[in-house]
Amino acid sequence: MKPDVDLVMQGFFGTLLMDVAPHLNAEYSMGNVGIMAMMMFMTAEEHDRAADIRVAENTEMRALFAEAAKLIEDAALSAMLADAAASRDASLRVKALDAANAVLNGLLVELQTYVETSKAAWAGPLDARIWDYLVAATERRKLTFPSLG
Amino acid sequence: MTMDDLAPRIAAYLAHRMPQASQIEISGVSRIHGGASRETFRLSASWREGGNRKTRPLILRRDPVASLIETERDVEYNAYRAFHPTGLPVPEPLYLETDLKWLDRPFFVMEQIEGCTAGSPFNPEPYGALAETLGRQFWTHLGHIAAADPKEIGFDANMGSIAPDACWKRELDKWEKVIDEDELAPQPVARAAIRWLRRNPPPPPPKISVVHGDYRTGNFLFNPEGEIRAILDWEMCHLGDPLEDVAWAADPLWAFQRPDRPGGMIARDEAFAIWEKESGLTIDPGRMRWWEIFNSLKGLAIWISAGKEYQTGANRDPVLAFSSWYCTDVHNRVLAKRLADFAKEARR
Incomplete structure (x- = not known):
């Protein structure tokens, strides 16, 4: 069996900070090693969850768009929302998920801009639903900062 | 070389x-x-x-x-x-x-200021036992920067003048442009923040002051006795609303685990009271709220820009990658929560 990626990254974090950095003479290099070690710690967390987070976001945005497409009066925007709602992630590779995520986020910006200026009765609840999504999505992406104490 | x-x-x-x-x-x-x-x-x-x-x-x-x-x-x-x-x-x-x-x-x-150190802005306790004494100096010095007459000290040379009611828009335009030019992917939270800031412009400041532009934990040097010896990193200084600096210094990113103690130093109320006394100015809550949202957006713009520099290979300094990963997430989270609350309030 091979060691898990997150275990290796966390191991490297410790090795860089405890074994490598103290032996460096140049302050700038020592600082860089410290930053790289912290990012390895974060990579350990991100490696395991990256696809899961992106699939969850893409799925939630598509569900939101499906709901919004039925409410929006603007025919062009409504059609774009319906198309996006019907799209699917063709691959679980993180770069492919990121590309889809970027397209969906772009449409989310358009949708929220539209909703904010709408006086329709559905606008308030839909705006609240968008914010619920954004708060949950940003919280889900929270990176743990390593304790260095 | x-x-x-x-x-x-x-x-x-x-x-x-x-x-x-x-x-x-x-x-x-x-x-x-x-x-x-x-x-x-x-x-x-x-x-x-x-x-x-x-x-x-x-x-x-x-x-x-x-x-x-x-x-x-x-x-x-x-x-x-x-x-x-x-x-x-x-x-x-x-x-x-x-x-x-x-x-x-x-x-x-x-x-070179010798025998000093700078605290880490990402440490919940960046100054340990010196937090109180450094905190009082930190806010006192910021009050003095706000109180300074830019013309009298020669700060305004080559700065260009700015009217009190125009400074918010100039800063927002500047940082929105950075996001327009540098975002690698659409940024829903940043865009929502920009729209909120434009819909809710702040009242003008009573006077135009020197704005340091990056006054925060980590950007000053102190000695082992707890004396601030040097305020550094004035790259982003400009003329504007002094509350811009107050809000940046109190931004939740710095010493993020302790939002009640801005920058991991003294309590927010005491910090602001010191600043008001030393600057001779008052902190208007509505204006302050605008500059708080603005500063988290400005932070996002800086981290987005850092991410582009690294991604394109223009600069492979690891700190740029770190800023892009960690700081972007923090400011997205801070802004999403605050703007969601504002939206909720507005709907009531």
């Missing part, structure tokens, strides 16, 4: 600037982390003058090929020149050089 290459070139430059000096020697050239917008080098210069051998530790800040914040070095240098005679703890600026023949890129030289 290696450190060994730099030393003789710096010596040649100092010989040009110090005709009274002879036998100039440069030693201990070492690159340090000193703000991600300039390459910063620590060094020691020694020379013979008037029959004596003199030594002075120096800092050299050189323009990078690409940076976290694209700024003009003369703006930063001029801030040091304006504030050094006022008693505000800043290093003495010595030489500003734009001729590329010396070190390939523009640079400036200033006094």
